[in-house]
Amino acid sequence: MKKIVLASSSPRRKELFSKLGVPFEVVPSDFNEVLDPKISPRELAMKLALGKARAVTYKFPDAIIIGADTIVADEEGVLGKPKTPEEAGAMLRRLSGKTHSVFTGFTVMDSKTKKTVSDVCESKVTFKTLDPAEIEKYIVTGEPLEMAGAYAIQSGAKDLIEKYEGDYNNIVGLPLMLLRHALKLFGIDIVK
Secondary structure, X not given: OOEEEEOOOOHHHHHHHHOOOOOOXXXXXXXXXXXXXXXXXXXXXXXXXXHHHHHHHOOOOOEEEEEEEEEEEEOOEEEOOOOOHHHHHHHHHHHOOOEEEEEEEEEEEEOOOOOEEEEEEEEEEEEOOOOHHHHHHHHOOOOOXXXXXXXXXXXXXXXXXXXXXXXXXHHHOOOHHHHHHHHHOOOOOOOO
């Protein structure tokens, strides 16, 4: 089997991918992520995933490269990764009491043959109506910083969320069922 490379610096993606039970190597991509407001969140997730995969292919002339990117968006547009507690607070107030979408795009690419398969998964997340104290308590944990949409469903934010619809792993950062199907197209059959 060809070497499999996960082009990501996300510890969440690494943890999710390890559940597939295949050997892989993690190589962070140096692709410059630009959140282009002119394209849809779905297209943006796929474009960034493809860029991340391509940016790693030159290091591996004969490997399967996987890039992924998660985009959080509501009716107003894309919520990126907050850089400050104030930005995180503004995002959490924006999400409070509302439903938004989480898109994770991924690309599987054979660096030798250039065969490429890309897909995107959408899940919906509904936040409880949050009071200022709940928002502040979550922000001081530091977790919202550098997280798309200013939250992590798998840890501290689980108490802020009323419900979700769709693939939970997608919300964390990697839709394993769709990825499993894509890997089969490259001769990698995962039985787990």
